Amino acid sequence: MATALDTVREYTGHEYKYGWVTDIESEVAPKGLDEATIRMISAKKDEPAWLTDWRLEAYRRWLTMEEPRWQKVTYPPIDYQAISYYAAPKQKERPKSLDEIDPEIRKTYDKLGIPIREQEVLAGVAVDYVFDSVSVATTFKNKLKELGVVFCSISEAVQEHPELVRRYLGSVVPQGDNFFAALNSAVFTDGSFVYVPKGVRCPMELSTYFRINAAETGQFERTLIIADSGSYVSYLEGCTAPQRDENQLHAAVVELIALDDAEIKYSTVQNWYPGDAEGRGGIYNFVTKRGACRGRNSKISWTQVETGSAITWKYPSCILQGDNSVGEFYSVAVTNNHQQADTGTKMIHIGKNTRSRIVAKGISAGRSDSTYRGLVRVLKSAEGARNHTQCDSMLIGDRCGAHTVPYIEVRNPTAKCEHEATTSKISDDQLFYCRSRGISEEDAVALVVNGFCREVMDELPMEFAVEARKLLAISLEGSVG
Amino acid sequence: MTALLEIRDLAVSVDGKTILDEFELVVGAGEVHAVMGPNGSGKSTLAYVLAGREGYQVTRGTIRFLGRDLLTLEPEERAAAGLFLAMQYPVEIPGVANMYFLRQAMNAIRKARGEPDISAADFMKRLRAQAELVGVPPELLKRDLNAGFSGGEKKRNEILQLLMLEPRLAVLDETDSGLDIDALRTVAEGVNRLRSPERAMLVITHYQRLLDYIVPDRVHVLVDGRIRRSGGKELALELEAEGYAAFQPKPAEPATAAA
Numbered sequence: 001m002a003t004a005l006d007t008v009r010e011y012t013g014h015e016y017k018y019g020w021v022t023d024i025e026s027e028v029a030p031k032g033l034d035e036a037t038i039r040m041i042s043a044k045k046d047e048p049a050w051l052t053d054w055r056l057e058a059y060r061r062w063l064t065m066e067e068p069r070w071q072k073v074t075y076p077p078i079d080y081q082a083i084s085y086y087a088a089p090k091q092k093e094r095p096k097s098l099d100e101i102d103p104e105i106r107k108t109y110d111k112l113g114i115p116i117r118e119q120e121v122l123a124g125v126a127v128d129y130v131f132d133s134v135s136v137a138t139t140f141k142n143k144l145k146e147l148g149v150v151f152c153s154i155s156e157a158v159q160e161h162p163e164l165v166r167r168y169l170g171s172v173v174p175q176g177d178n179f180f181a182a183l184n185s186a187v188f189t190d191g192s193f194v195y196v197p198k199g200v201r202c203p204m205e206l207s208t209y210f211r212i213n214a215a216e217t218g219q220f221e222r223t224l225i226i227a228d229s230g231s232y233v234s235y236l237e238g239c240t241a242p243q244r245d246e247n248q249l250h251a252a253v254v255e256l257i258a259l260d261d262a263e264i265k266y267s268t269v270q271n272w273y274p275g276d277a278e279g280r281g282g283i284y285n286f287v288t289k290r291g292a293c294r295g296r297n298s299k300i301s302w303t304q305v306e307t308g309s310a311i312t313w314k315y316p317s318c319i320l321q322g323d324n325s326v327g328e329f330y331s332v333a334v335t336n337n338h339q340q341a342d343t344g345t346k347m348i349h350i351g352k353n354t355r356s357r358i359v360a361k362g363i364s365a366g367r368s369d370s371t372y373r374g375l376v377r378v379l380k381s382a383e384g385a386r387n388h389t390q391c392d393s394m395l396i397g398d399r400c401g402a403h404t405v406p407y408i409e410v411r412n413p414t415a416k417c418e419h420e421a422t423t424s425k426i427s428d429d430q431l432f433y434c435r436s437r438g439i440s441e442e443d444a445v446a447l448v449v450n451g452f453c454r455e456v457m458d459e460l461p462m463e464f465a466v467e468a469r470k471l472l473a474i475s476l477e478g479s480v481g
Numbered sequence: 482m483t484a485l486l487e488i489r490d491l492a493v494s495v496d497g498k499t500i501l502d503e504f505e506l507v508v509g510a511g512e513v514h515a516v517m518g519p520n521g522s523g524k525s526t527l528a529y530v531l532a533g534r535e536g537y538q539v540t541r542g543t544i545r546f547l548g549r550d551l552l553t554l555e556p557e558e559r560a561a562a563g564l565f566l567a568m569q570y571p572v573e574i575p576g577v578a579n580m581y582f583l584r585q586a587m588n589a590i591r592k593a594r595g596e597p598d599i600s601a602a603d604f605m606k607r608l609r610a611q612a613e614l615v616g617v618p619p620e621l622l623k624r625d626l627n628a629g630f631s632g633g634e635k636k637r638n639e640i641l642q643l644l645m646l647e648p649r650l651a652v653l654d655e656t657d658s659g660l661d662i663d664a665l666r667t668v669a670e671g672v673n674r675l676r677s678p679e680r681a682m683l684v685i686t687h688y689q690r691l692l693d694y695i696v697p698d699r700v701h702v703l704v705d706g707r708i709r710r711s712g713g714k715e716l717a718l719e720l721e722a723e724g725y726a727a728f729q730p731k732p733a734e735p736a737t738a739a740a
Contacts, residue, residue: 428535433572436532437586437642438560438593447585451576451625 008290035059038186041086043191044157048162049092058175058185065179072371072403073311073340075284078249085187085220111156140204149233150195151206154222157193164195168226172255172292173320180251183287184220188253191221196231196262205461207236209387223254227262229295234265236464248273251307252287260295260322265303267460267466268316277337277366282310289316290346293325293354300329302345303459305468310339315373317346320354320382327356330456334449334472335368335400346407349382349415358389361453364400371403378415385415393423396445424452446473484545484680485510486531486650491542493523493530500526501706502540509652511678515692515717516685518703519725527703531683532566533559543724547649560586561593563649567639567656571647573627579675580608583645590646598716611644615671616664632659640671651675652683657691669694689721704717704728 030039042052067078104468144151150161157165175185192208208223211454227233250272256264266289275282285308302316312335318327318377329345347356362370378385393402404421426448434444450457450469457465484507491504501523506512518524530537531544534558544551546564547585554562574582588598599607612622615637629634636656653672657665672682672695684695692700692714700716701708702725709728710716 427572429572430574432532432534432556433555433568433574434582434586436560436566436568437582437646438532438557438590439586440557440589441555443585443589447582448574449575451574454576 003468018055028084029228030138031084032081033059033083033085033187037085041187041189043399044086047158049302050166051370054175055186056168059187061176062179062182062186064177065182067179069365071313071342071373072369072405073313073342075311075340077236078284080183083249084388086189088189103231129358132208144202144204145339147200147203148197149200149202150193152193154193156413157195157224161195164226165224166194168224168255168257169222170255172257172290173253173288178288179375180286180427181253184222184253184288185252188220188222191223191252192225192235193223194225194233194235196227196233199230200228201231202233205234205236205464207238209238219248219250219252221252225255225264225266226257227298229262231259232263232265234267234461236267236269236461238269238271238464242276248282249284249286250287252289253288254289254316256289256291256300258291258293258295258298258300258325261297263299263301264291265301265461266316266441267464268302268304268306269460269464269471270304270306270308270312273310274308274336274339275310282339283308285309285312285314287314288292289314290319291317291327292319293322293327295325295349295431296322296351297324298322299326299328301326301330301459303330303456304332304343305453305456305460305471306331306341306343309341312339312341312343315344315346315375317348318356319348319423320356322354323351324353324355325351328360328459329356329360329374330459331360332363332453332456332468332472333361333370333372334363335365335370336368337368339366339368341369342371342373344372346375347377347387349376349378349385349387351382353384353386354382355386356388358387358391359455360389360391361456362391362393362402363396363449363452364393364402365396367399369401369403371405373405373407375407376409376417377407378410378412378417379410382412383414385416387415389417389419390423390453391419393421395423395425396449442473445475447472485512485547486683487543487545487601489543490543490617491530491544492540493526494538494540495536496528499540499706500537501530503707505708506701510649510681510716512698513676513682513684513695514699514701515695516691516701516703516708517687517688517717517720518685522703522725523706524687524703528566528569528652528685529565531559531652532556540618550591553598557589558593560646560648561590564652565643565646565648565650566652566654567636567643569655569658571616571627571630571635573625574629575625575628577630578623579626582626583608583642586642603712607645612641614667614674615644616638616667617641633664634663637664637668641737642667642673644675647675649679650681650683652685654685656684657686657688657689665691666694675710689717692717702728 025144028263033405038055042055169230171180176182194206196202225235256266258264272283272285281288293300300318306312310335316329320327333341333343335341344360345358358374360372362372372391376387391404395402406419408417410417430448431441434447446456449472460468485509488506491501492499493501526537528561539552546562563740591598593657617637621634636659656668660668684697697714700712700714702710704725
């Protein structure tokens with residue numbers, strides 16, 4: 001007789017729901033990377049000379065670097081000359097209003113359930129839409145402008161707020177920080193830019209929706225968020241990509257800067273195409289995300305729900321420089337089929353009385369492998385620093401793996417660091433209990449998993465918590481019934 | 482009148498070992514039946530087979546519930562058809578609020594029956610009233626399902642689910658274990674409230690004391706996987722006085738087919 005375990009195995013057969021391709025004319029750069037490619041990208045975007053030079057410097061550093069291999073993921077070597085570094089939907093110029101957006105692109109976002117409109121579903125959320133490498137629309141711009149909040153594509157910011165971009169770009173993640181960050185610095189094509197002026201509490205969620213469409217391209221977006229003294233902003237990114245047999249590289253860089261008494265809340269719902277049940281295709285999500293709590297009493301909070309990608313490899317981090325600054329990391333990483341995830345965070349305590357909190361929940365199903373890797377570093381200067389880390393893993397089935405690799409380095413005797421870790425399985429008892437109350441097996445798995453992740457889900461902005469819950473259910477969905 | 486539950490010549494094995502054999506039971510609408518037996522007699526197996534738990538292999542016989550072949554239904558379909566099992570060991574589900582779970586269960590059953598979701602207001606109204614009835618305090622409704630509940634709280638909560646889901650057949654598996662006398666009385670009152678001409682109950686218990694409060698129409702004595710005797714409510718008292726020893730199979734008559 002089949003056990004619940006066998007039926008749970010069927011959950012590994014879920015299908016990706018965002019895997020279609022939009023038929024749209026694109027301008028795609030020839031494959032390959034050299035200085036000419038970078039000059040071409042820079043010229044296309046009409047960038048100032050300092051930025052072209054900045055990119056070239058990054059490229060030269062990248063050439064001297066080696067691709068890191070220490071992470072617990074495996075993938076065949078990436079041929080960086082077989083990737084196209086620029087893809088953009090063909091349109092004469094950036095649409096001036098939302099009505100001018102190419103109907104095919106509009107349809108894509110409608111199909112994804114995030115219509116490009118300024119009302120209805122996403123009322124109260126301003127969205128920047130990034131299609132392949134470029135931003136195609138930003139909503140609620142005028143309303144934000146009244147408050148002095150700048151929310152636009154980074155290409156626009158380079159033109160309109162060059163002083164801010166020049167001052168902060170690369171100030172948290174320098175060009176030569178790591179192999180993928182260097183690559184991104186050389187070739188990034190677009191991304192979002194946010195500046196919240198002193199004392200302003202941004203009245204709505206800011207959101208970017210990333211969509212990879214073109215084949216054999218990489219997506220290298222760059223996001224820069226600056227919260228000036230006493231300001232607050234909540235930002236969310238979502239991502240999907242078509243279903244393709246070959247792997248696609250996504251190497252983004254996100255930099256956050258919080259000045260005195262400022263707070264940035266950064267939430268990610270990542271659902272890049274994870275590959276099929278045999279492990280063919282899928283996105284390589286190699287991303288560098290880092291926030292600097294530069295000011296006193298500043299706070300940066302990362303919340304991520306990671307359900308997609310063939311490989312997820314990232315460590316959203318906080319540099320707690322300002323005294324009394326706070327860093328938080330809440331993460332749910334779901335892996336299924338042959339997905340691999342090596343994710344976690346770094347909390348670097350520099351200022352006095354800095355505090356950090358880490359809650360990481362890993363759910364592994366199928367033949368997937370999930371690793372939490374986290375660093376808590378307390379420097380000598382960080383008098384009275386506090387950290388609490390909690391890592392919980394849940395296994396579904398008996399062919400997946402979960403690993404926890406915590407690094408704790410403490411150089412100040414007044415610091416207090418705590419680390420808790422648990423591993424559990426969805427039990428047959430739990431599933432039977434739910435089913436005996438009328439809840440289907442699929443819903444029961446989703447219910448138990450959502451319960452397991454609740455601490456993290458509670459951190460998501462309300463509008464997206466519902467979506468994220470559904471996404472979790474879909475990621476573990478099977479063909480039962 | 483057709484029987485609500487009709488079990489005929491049932492044989493059930495677990496890991497190849499026969500637990501229930503030649504088991505017969507017919508429960509009519511409006512009736513309360515008690516199945517009494519010592520530890521290891523197959524009481525919980527009976528409860529789990531009815532609810533459709535995996536790992537309980539039916540090797541022979543039939544179970545009909547409201548005219549349907551119960552054995553072809555998944556556990557959730559059985560719930561939708563109107564069967565409820567109050568469990569001996571309710572399961573903890575961390576992170577899932579008690580009342581959220583209950584509402585999800587109610588709506589799942591309503592959906593399966595083609596009914597619309599219950600409104601939040603109606604749900605709360607009913608929940609508050611029923612919770613008070615079985616002595617489940619409001620804070621317990623907000624806590625994670627069964628997580629850190631005492632034995633008594635778990636059992637009360639099972640009965641609360643029973644009252645909310647209003648099944649046609651309620652199976653109570655050792656609901657009395659772990660309850661003090663006051664709790665036993667409250668729980669029994671809750672169950673009695675549900676008694677109606679359309680509804681039946683199957684009370685599975687080791688001891689007679691629960692039957693002081695939930696008075697059965699019929700009592701069956703289960704020993705070594707078979708019903709050895711059936712009678713009226715006085716049979717329970719007889720059992721209490723004499724114990725199960727009198728019902729043990731004679732050595733000449735092998736109790737089970739296991740060998």
